[in-house]
Amino acid sequence: MSKLAEQADALGVSLAVEHLLPGLLDIIQDRSVDQNQYQEYVRILFGELGKLISFLARSTISAGYNGIRDYLTPLYSEFFLNGIVDDETRAELMEMAVTQMCMITKVFMYEDRADKILPILLELLKDDEEKRIAGLELLDVLAADFGQEICQNYLMYEIVSLQDDPRYKVRKETVRRIINISKVVSSNVFLGVLLPVFKKLCTDHIWGVRRQAVEVLPEMCMLAPDDIKNGALLDIFKKFTQDSSKWVKQAATQFLGPFIVCYRGLNPSPELLQFYVTMVTQNLKPTGGQSNAQNQEDVLYHCAFNFPAVLLTLGSSAWPQLKPIHEKLVRDSRPKVRKTLAYSLFELAKILGPTMTESELLPVLFHFMKDSDQVREGVMLSLPDLIAQLTAEQRESYVYKFA
Numbered sequence: 271m272s273k274l275a276e277q278a279d280a281l282g283v284s285l286a287v288e289h290l291l292p293g294l295l296d297i298i299q300d301r302s303v304d305q306n307q308y309q310e311y312v313r314i315l316f317g318e319l320g321k322l323i324s325f326l327a328r329s330t331i332s333a334g335y336n337g338i339r340d341y342l343t344p345l346y347s348e349f350f351l352n353g354i355v356d357d358e359t360r361a362e363l364m365e366m367a368v369t370q371m372c373m374i375t376k377v378f379m380y381e382d383r384a385d386k387i388l389p390i391l392l393e394l395l396k397d398d399e400e401k402r403i404a405g406l407e408l409l410d411v412l413a414a415d416f417g418q419e420i421c422q423n424y425l426m427y428e429i430v431s432l433q434d435d436p437r438y439k440v441r442k443e444t445v446r447r448i449i450n451i452s453k454v455v456s457s458n459v460f461l462g463v464l465l466p467v468f469k470k471l472c473t474d475h476i477w478g479v480r481r482q483a484v485e486v487l488p489e490m491c492m493l494a495p496d497d498i499k500n501g502a503l504l505d506i507f508k509k510f511t512q513d514s515s516k517w518v519k520q521a522a523t524q525f526l527g528p529f530i531v532c533y534r535g536l537n538p539s540p541e542l543l544q545f546y547v548t549m550v551t552q553n554l555k556p557t558g559g560q561s562n563a564q565n566q567e568d569v570l571y572h573c574a575f576n577f578p579a580v581l582l583t584l585g586s587s588a589w590p591q592l593k594p595i596h597e598k599l600v601r602d603s604r605p606k607v608r609k610t611l612a613y614s615l616f617e618l619a620k621i622l623g624p625t626m627t628e629s630e631l632l633p634v635l636f637h638f639m640k641d642s643d644q645v646r647e648g649v650m651l652s653l654p655d656l657i658a659q660l661t662a663e664q665r666e667s668y669v670y671k672f673a
Contacts, residue, residue, distance in 0.1 A: 273318075275321035275325055287326070287334070287337035295341065295345060297311060312349075312363070324373070327373070338374055343387070351394065375387050384420055391408055392424065406446075410451070429451070433470050433471055438476040441474060442476075446486065453493065478517075480513060487507060487529060488525055488528035499536070500533075500541075504541060507522065507529055507545075511523070526573065527576030530576065531582070542583075549573060571604070577599070581622075582621055605644060611648075612641070613648035615649065616653075616659065628664055
C-alpha cells in the first residue's frame with residue numbers, strides 16, 4: 271500500500287479504477303486487525319491518496335473522475351465521520367485530509383460537490399465538538415470551490431446555529447473561519463446573515479472568542495461597505511480597546527494598523543483620527559503599578575509601530591493633527607517606542623514628500639542619531655531609504671551632516 275500511486279500508474283487509469291481502488295474501502299472498514307497496525311495502515315493510505323487523486327484527475331477518460339467520486343470520496347467520509355482513527359492519528363492526518371478534500375472538490379462538477387462533499391461537511395457541523403471544529407476548518411478551505419449557490423443555500427443556517435453553540439471553542443472557530451465564506455456569498459447575504467453573526471460573536475461572554483474576533487475584524491472591514499466601516503465596525507473596534515479583558519485590549523492595539531489600513535482609499539470618519547490620538551494621549555499619562563505601566567508600554571509600542579499605517583491611510587493632510595502625537599512618541603522615555611519610530615522614519619518620508627521630510631522629519635532623524643545604540647541602529651538602517659526621498663539638491667546640502 272505504500273506504493274499505491276506507483277501501482278496505479280503502472281496499471282493505467284481504467285485497470286486501477288477497476289481492480290485497485292475497490293479494495294481501499296475494504297481495508298478502511300476492516301477493524302479486525304491489530305489497532306496499532308490499523309492506525310499505520312490509515313497513515314500509509316492517506317499518505318498515498320494525494321498522489322492518487324492527482325493521477326486520476328489528470329486522466330482524460332471518465333474512469334479517472336468516476337474513480338475519485340465512487341471509491342476515494344467514501345474514504346473521507348470514514349475518516350471524518352466514523353471515528354476510524356485515534357486522536358493521535360487524526361491530529362497527524364487532519365491537515366493532509368483537508369488538503370485532499372480540497373483537491374477533490376476542485377475536480378468535481380457542481381452536482382458531485384453538492385451530492386458527495388457537502389453531506390460530509392453538513393454532518394460534521396452537526397456532530398460533537400471536535401467534529402464541528404473540523405467541519406468549520408473544512409468549510410473555510412472549501413467555501414471558494416463550493417461557490418455562492420451551495421454556500422448560500424446549504425450553509426447559512428449552520429453558521430447562524432454555530433454562533434450560539436454551547437461550546438466556546440466552536441464559537442471561537444466560527445468567528446475564525448467566517449472570512450472565506452464571506453468572500454463567496456452575495457453582498458446581501460454578507461450584510462444580512464454573516465455580518466450579524468460576526469457582530470454577535472464580538473460581544474461573546476468568553477474573552478477568547480472576542481480576542482479571535484479582533485484578529486478577524488480587519489478582514490471583515492475590507493469586505494464591508496464604507497458606511498458599515500465608518501459606523502458599526504469602528505464602534506466595535508473602539509469597544510475592543512476598552513474591553514474588560516486585558517488580552518482583548520492588547521489584541522486591539524496589535525491589530526490597530528491592519529484595521530486602520532482598511533480605511534485607505536475612502537473618506538474615513540474623523541472619529542478614526544480622534545480615536546488614534548486619544549489612544550496615544552491616554553497612555554502617555556503616568557499611571558501607578560507595574561502591570562499598568564507594562565500595558566501602557568505595549569499600547570504605545572503598537573501605536574508607534576502603526577504610525578506609518580495611520581498616516582498612509584489618513585494622508586499627509588492629517589500630519590498637522592498627527593505631528594504633536596509623533597513628537598511625544600519620539601521623546602517618550604521607553605526605548606522600545608522610540609526604536610520602532612526610528613526604523614520606520616523612511617516610511618513617513620515616502621508619504622510626506624521631500625519638502626515636509628526636510629522640515630518635519632530630518633530634525634527627528636538628527637535627534638535619534640544622538641539616542642541610544644538600539645535607536646541609532648534603526649536610524650542608520652533606514653537612512654538610505656529616507657535620503658532617497660529627498661531631492662538631489664536637498665541631499666547635497668545635507669551630505670556633510672550625514673557623513
